[in-house]
Amino acid sequence: MKEILVIGGTGAQGRMVVKVLAQSKQYRVRILTRNSKSSRAQDLASLPNVTLMEGRQDNQKDLHRAFQGVYGAWVNTDGFSLNEKDELFYGIRAYEIAQQEHVQHYIWASLPYTLKYGNWDEKYYAVHANTKGRIRDFVLAQGQEGMKSSILTTVPYMEMLLDGMFVPKEQTDGSFVWRNPATTGRIPLIALEDVGHYSLWLFDNIPESAGLDLKIATEYVTFEDIVNTFTRVTHKKGIHKSLSLEEYLPLAEPFPNAPINWYAGPDVARDESTRLWRESISGFWRYWNEELDGFANMDLLDRIHPNRIKSLEEWMKKVGYDGRMKPIMKGPEGLRRQKMRSKRNSKL
Numbered sequence: 001m002k003e004i005l006v007i008g009g010t011g012a013q014g015r016m017v018v019k020v021l022a023q024s025k026q027y028r029v030r031i032l033t034r035n036s037k038s039s040r041a042q043d044l045a046s047l048p049n050v051t052l053m054e055g056r057q058d059n060q061k062d063l064h065r066a067f068q069g070v071y072g073a074w075v076n077t078d079g080f081s082l083n084e085k086d087e088l089f090y091g092i093r094a095y096e097i098a099q100q101e102h103v104q105h106y107i108w109a110s111l112p113y114t115l116k117y118g119n120w121d122e123k124y125y126a127v128h129a130n131t132k133g134r135i136r137d138f139v140l141a142q143g144q145e146g147m148k149s150s151i152l153t154t155v156p157y158m159e160m161l162l163d164g165m166f167v168p169k170e171q172t173d174g175s176f177v178w179r180n181p182a183t184t185g186r187i188p189l190i191a192l193e194d195v196g197h198y199s200l201w202l203f204d205n206i207p208e209s210a211g212l213d214l215k216i217a218t219e220y221v222t223f224e225d226i227v228n229t230f231t232r233v234t235h236k237k238g239i240h241k242s243l244s245l246e247e248y249l250p251l252a253e254p255f256p257n258a259p260i261n262w263y264a265g266p267d268v269a270r271d272e273s274t275r276l277w278r279e280s281i282s283g284f285w286r287y288w289n290e291e292l293d294g295f296a297n298m299d300l301l302d303r304i305h306p307n308r309i310k311s312l313e314e315w316m317k318k319v320g321y322d323g324r325m326k327p328i329m330k331g332p333e334g335l336r337r338q339k340m341r342s343k344r345n346s347k348l
């Protein structure tokens with residue numbers, strides 16, 4: 001079995017990749033994690049063909065150790081923990097170190113380069129997407145001599161309806177309300193379960209996947225579609241209230257003046273380059289509302305993964321969606337624990 005290093009393997013996206021690769025029985029998986037004792041790391045380590053290696057994405061010695069001896073790599077750096085400059089630097093270093101360590105196939109988990117696709121207009125500056133898009137361009141520019149590379153470009157997770165920006169608020173009358181700046185633009189959503197299958201296909205099909213940017217999505221939906229699907233599936237009333245960015249930002253900001261890497265907590269080092277969450281998220285909403293991204297090739301996705309989840313409705317039924325929050329993302333989990341610890345300590 002060939003060994004694949006998965007960076008971000010304990011995260012919402014990466015763990016789906018770990019599971020599918022390990023189950024394929026063609027690949028062994030090595031996960032880079034800061035804490036091999038976390039419950040998510042331990043759950044994954046209990047699967048056959050999965051091992052853990054402690055280390056950081058933002059440490060070059062750790063990256064050398066992590067890439068040493070593996071056949072392939074699947075890399076999703078975490079822009080919500082690393083600041084923009086660090087993600088850019090370590091994103092590029094990860095690729096260079098993989099070349100140095102003779103990795104044979106490299107998959108970069110990317111997002112659309114919103115600033116570039118928005119004709120370099122600053123109002124579309126969504127930090128986490130830009131950084132990944134810049135690194136995508138860098139990776140593809142190195143060509144396919146030697147180490148092969150593929151890009152897996154994702155879009156907002158469908159699971160953000162469970163945890164994150166798209167969770168509605170339950171009202172006392174039993175209805176669910178989404179308040180956000182969505183307009184009539186169709187936003188692509190990707191069901192996380194399928195990310196693993198597309199990644200396996202990329203590893204398995206190098207003649208087609210080398211140099212490919214595989215853009216994946218499950219369905220393109222407006223918030224009106226989300227509300228209607230929710231009511232159809234759950235028989236509960238759903239309402240969407242479209243807010244201006246000025247109305248929305250104070251309601252949604254994780255904490256006042258949160259930086260984009262807010263998972264790292266309020267005390268992270270900042271400098272002139274550090275963008276605020278509110279600036280970046282404004283770019284995110286403008287970009288998706290205006291449908292600047294173009295559409296994924298659904299025929300190609302159907303060929304690669306015939307059993308993919310095909311619609312929001314299918315996903316809602318599959319996960320038993322009821323509008324209530326369920327933890328999916330790893331980053332905020334750490335913050336929630338930190339908050340609880342400091343609350344406990346302040347009571348002592």
Ligand SMILES: NC(=O)c1ccc[n+]([C@@H]2O[C@H](COP(=O)([O-])OP(=O)(O)OC[C@H]3O[C@@H](n4cnc5c(N)ncnc54)[C@H](OP(=O)(O)O)[C@@H]3O)[C@@H](O)[C@H]2O)c1
Binds near residue numbers: 007013160328329
């Ligand atoms: N939310 C969305 O809809 C969406 C869509 C597409 C792409 N993305 C992108 O996905 C990335 C986040 O991944 P996720 O969604 O899987 O988030 P997540 O569930 O919060 O997981 C974060 C992952 O990053 C790892 N990590 C963070 N800092 C690290 C460090 N210094 N060294 C080693 N590992 C580190 C964590 O590992 P340990 O804690 O085990 O070390 C964990 O595996 C972001 O860059 C985001 O832009 C998000």
